[in-house]
Amino acid sequence: MAEDSGPIATVRVLLPLPLADAYDYAVPDGMDLPPGAYVEVPLGRLQRIGVVWGPGSGQVARSRLKQVAHRFDLPPLPEVARSFVDRVARYTVSPPGAVLRMSLSSTGALEPPKPVLAYRRAGMPPEGVKLSAARRRVLAVLEDGPPRLPAELAREAGCGGSVVKGMAEAGLLEVVLLPGFDPVPQPDLARPRANLGETQREVADTLIDTVAIDGYSTTLIDGVTGSGKTEVYFEAVAAALARGRQVLVLLPEIALSGHWLDRFAARFGVRPVEWHSELTPVQRRRNWRAVALGEARVVVGARSALFLPYAELGLIVVDEEHESAFKQEDGVVYQARDMAVLRGHLGGFPVILVSATPSLETLANVEAGRYAVQHLPDRHGVAQMPAVTAIDMRRESPARGRFLSPTLREAVAETLAKGEQAMLFLNRRGYAPLTLCRHCGHRMECPNCTAWLVEHRLAGRLECHHCGHRAALPKTCPSCQSESSFAACGPGVERIAEEVDATLPEARWTIVASDTFSGPQAIADLTADLDSGAVNLLIGTQILAKGHNFPGLTLVGVVDADLGLAGGDLRAAERTWQLLHQVGGRAGRAEKPGRVLLQSFMPDHPVMQTLVANDRDGFLASEAEARRSRGLPPYGKLVALIVSGPDRGAVDRVARELGQAAPQGDGIMVLGPAEAPLALLRGRHRRRLLFKADRRIAVQPLVTEWVARVQVPGIVRVQIDIDPYSFL
Known part of the structure; x- marks a missing residue:
């Protein structure tokens, strides 16, 4: 307990740092600090932003307490928001301070914005002040309008900033201090609802x-x-x-x-x-x-x-x-x-x-x-769900170096000839996912990750899609020194565009991928290009698969419908079904009927069969039964532990000790440690353990106790993932 006598007001302040608990601070005289107040406090030699989490614990000696330095003039963080931080921390087995950091994601907003200087007309011009043509234009802009910012005023009047400044000094303009931020426009609830069926x-x-x-x-x-x-x-x-x-x-x-x-x-x-x-x-x-x-x-x-x-x-x-x-x-x-x-x-x-x-x-x-x-269950208005057909690529292989089957290529040509629009979907960015030497078989790898470098031919580089490493394609093979020996293996959207150029001259295409399209404005520009006819063929990745409405689009061709089915992801079939259903749903959203063509080497796979039959409930029922029988989410629980660090030996030691200290009991199974599929990611070696438990078991306390049994050095990180979605 505190060793000094006499009452002292203290509060616990949670800091947006990966800390397990809040720290006690003394409250200065006259400062009101209710729970949720945003404050600035000393921590070591630095000043930190934090939130008052409640009364002090009383466990710190008065002589050791530091005072809260400042309270920000904002409403306190509501109690429900603080409870949310604590509950998210408990559920994810994370420090509460790390969760709070997500709430304090713009600490600059704690201070009110500084007023902005603007100008308005000062009334009658002072005697003897000359009015040049430029000055008259400035006064005309301000005649009936609100105060203007200096740069805005100069731009609208077609003059330099020095003209505006000189007019203020001459008494022609008055300074007005505007609020730092414009008022937030409020929704108009009087507007009528949409025409609903x-x-x-x-x-x-x-x-x-x-x-x-x-x-x-x-x-x-x-x-x-x-x-x-x-x-x-x-x-x-x-x-x-x-x-x-x-x-x-x-x-x-x-x-x-x-x-x-x-x-x-x-x-x-x-x-x-x-x-x-x-x-x-x-x-x-x-x-x-x-x-x-x-x-x-x-x-x-x-x-x-x-x-x-x-x-x-x-x-x-x-x-x-x-x-x-x-x-x-x-x-x-x-x-x-x-x-x-x-x-x-x-x-x-x-x-x-x-x-x-x-x-x-x-x-x-x-x-x-x-x-x-x-x-x-039905589309709005007259629109109908598109017809879905699987193209058996075992029987209809494209020519060497091509990736569009004759059926898909002809369907695109027919669609464009009718003045309609089409989409070719391939969930793979760049030109090719793998570049290798024809002579020795050397594959271009990322130096920081267990991953191949993807060729982005339009940008003239190789790129890792995991860590962002970029490099130019070398002129000679790093292994055998052969010149001009590299071959691109497999297609990305850029390679599909190259094939379209060669085989569909009537196509006015554009590539839509996350590395070429960013933000709402890019999609707005794309919509305008489709409306004007400047574009009639989209070649894109999953960025196009959902949420967009292109009324003229009547055909969707999926270049590689099998792409998401490989690997050990428990949700692979579900994700593939969802993605293909969503991308197919872009077709025929207006009056003209739509169709979807799926190129697949596994047309008998349940995912392909239920897509063709539009049997969503059948697919979901079989997928649910498969998960239930194996005790996998949502009918069982999984927790992944990912051990990572720059030193392979330290990572292996921690992973091995975690495996030896793993919980045991009925309804519990621990798999691993094992090398992660991405054994090296961003320069960090990675090992994985998977904790599987019955649905009735509370896994968070078990995992917390488990990790606490092992001494983890500072260079190693143990990440806890409740109900993992990624198994890489």
Whole structure:
């Protein structure tokens, strides 16, 4: 206990660092520090931002206590948000400070923005001041308008900044200090809802009733591609806004948000506040602060938006809930969909999950009665689901060096000749996934990862898609010194574009991949090119597979439908089925019917058969049974331990000791340690252990005790992944 006598006010402050607990600090006289207050405190020789987590523990001697240096003028982080941090930390077996770091993702926003200098007209010009033509233009710009920023004023008046500055010095202009950030536009709830069909209206009304109950629930909107799911859940958004609550909509990738933002603006008259990696630092500060102050009523963002400091959160929508992009693999490892459900439960408000291909985890919760479900079985308006055909590549092999079968190539040519649009889908970036020497067989490898370097011919380089290492293709083989001996093996989207150039001269193609398209504006530009006819053939990766509406697109050709089925991933079949169903759903979303052609060397595989038969329920039932029989998620539990470090010997020692200290008991199995498939990643050696347990077993306490039995040196990291999605 504290050894000094006399009362002293203390608080525990949680810092956004990978620390297991909060630290005690003394409260200066006259400073009010309720739980949740944002503060600055000394830590060693540095000043750190933190959050008051509660009263002091009383375990630190008064003489050793340091004082809180400063409190920021912001509403405290709500109690439910602090509980969320603690619960996420416990579930993911992570330090609470590491989770808090995700909430304090823009510390610059804690201080109010500095006022911005602007100018307005000063009234009558002072006597003797000459009015040049440039000065008259400046005054004309300000005649009936609001104050203008200096650069904006000079640009609109067509003059230099010195003219504006001179006018202020001469008394022609008055200085006005504007708020640092523009006010956040507010959604207009008076705008009419979209033209919904009967089934859509029924589902929308059910969701509105759910919002009105003012309690926790999770509802799945299970609707085919093009069924109007977005417009339906917009009605729930409107209902939550009408009740004075904030709304969060999570999207798996920011590239999906272009069409979504346009549809939101059409429904509510303004764009929502965005949160994703494409924002500038100024935008991040503005948007974080707007959320904390309650000014941002609707936020759309990637998974990290879940941890913003919402003042009055009352609804979360997780769009494309099945997407693996909602799984955070670095730092704190979490599944945003599942944590969104936890956030709704803690806050006592509804959560809506949306998908045309729901995950088995979500469907298992529906089956168990934990989630409600609403169905949208038909496309909106006259649009119909596309017909799906598998092309047996064992019988219809392309010519040497080609990858499009005659049937697919002819279908594309026929589609383009009718003035319609087509898509060729291959979930592989670059030109070729492997480059090798024809003479000695040497393969170009990444020096930092157990991975081949991918050739990006358009950019003139080799690249690792895991660590980002880049290199020029050497003129001679590093192994045998042969010149000009390299061969590209296998296709990427660039190689498909090369084949299109050679065989489909009528195609006006563009490549759409994550390394060439970034952010909502890129997708908006693409849509404009499709509308104008500048582009009639898309060649792309999974960035095109979901969330986009291209009305003129009637044909989707999948170049390698088998690509996702290889490997030991327990979700490989489910992910492949979802991806192919989603990409096929881009076809025929307007009046003209669509079709999907799947090139496959395994056309009898259950994934291909159920896609052709449009038998989603049959596929999901067989996949669920296969998982249930093996005790795999969602019918069992898995935890991965990934041991990594720059020193192979230290990594092997820690992995071996973890294997020896593994928990034992009924319903528990530990596999490994073993080299990870990516045994070297970003210069770090990697070993994996897999902890498998019955559904009824609480795995987090067992894993915490397990890791604590082993002494881990500072150069080695043990990452804990509850319910892993990646097995690399």
